[in-house]
Amino acid sequence: MFKIRKKTLFLATVFLFLSIFGMEKIASTDENEEFQFGIEVLLDEQKNLLEDKRVGLVTNPTGVNQNLESDVDLLFSDPDIDLTALYGPEHGVRGNEEAGEYIEFYTDPETELPVYSLYGETQKPSDEMLEDVDTLVFDIQDAGVTYYTYVWTMYNVIEAAAENDKEVVILDRPNPLGGDRVEGPV
Secondary structure, three states: OHHHHHHHHHHHHHHHHHHHHOOEEEOOOOOOOOOOOHHHHHHHHOHHHOOOOEEEEEEOOOOEOOOOOEHHHHHHHOOOOEEEEEEEOOOOOOOOOOOOOOOOOEEOOOOOOEEEEOOOOOOOOOOHHHOOOOEEEEEOOOOOOOOOHHHHHHHHHHHHHHHOOOEEEEOOOOOOOOOOEEEOOO
16 A cells, blocks of 8 residues: 555656646637636536545635635535535635734634644644545645745645545646646646
C-alpha cells in the first residue's frame, strides 16, 4: 500500500507542476455548450464521487457556482452529501481574514462544522484533521499566476490525503487571465 501512496503522490505532484509551469493549449469551446464550474459538474453529473462518504471541503469565497452560492452551503444542504469538515487557506473559508493573518481552529457559525486552518502554523492537514473525512473536495479559484499560496495548499492537501488513504476531488475553475486556455497534461 505504501508504494501506491508514493506513486499517487508522485503523479499528483507531476500533474500539479505541469499545470503550473506550462503544457498550455487553447481550449476549444462549442458556443452551444453551456459552461459549468466544477462544483456544478460535480453536483449535476458526478455526485456519486461523494455519496456514502464523509466529505471535507477545502475552499474560500471563490468556491461558488454561477449563482454565487457558496460550495459550503451547496454541499451542506445537499441531503446526499455528508459534509463533515471545512479547511480554509489564507483568508479563511469565508474570506473574513486579512492577508497573512494566522487563523486558528474554530466552528463555522452557519453550519456548526469544524474549520481547520491550512495557513500559518498548520499548512498541511494533520492526521487528526482528516479523521472524520473519506474524501476531500478542493475548490479554490487560482489567481492565474505561478506563485500563489493556494496552489501550495492544494499540494499539501494531496500529500496529506495520500499519506492517510483519502480521496481528493479537485474541481475545475477557469483561469481568470482570459479563461480560454486548458492547462496541464491534456
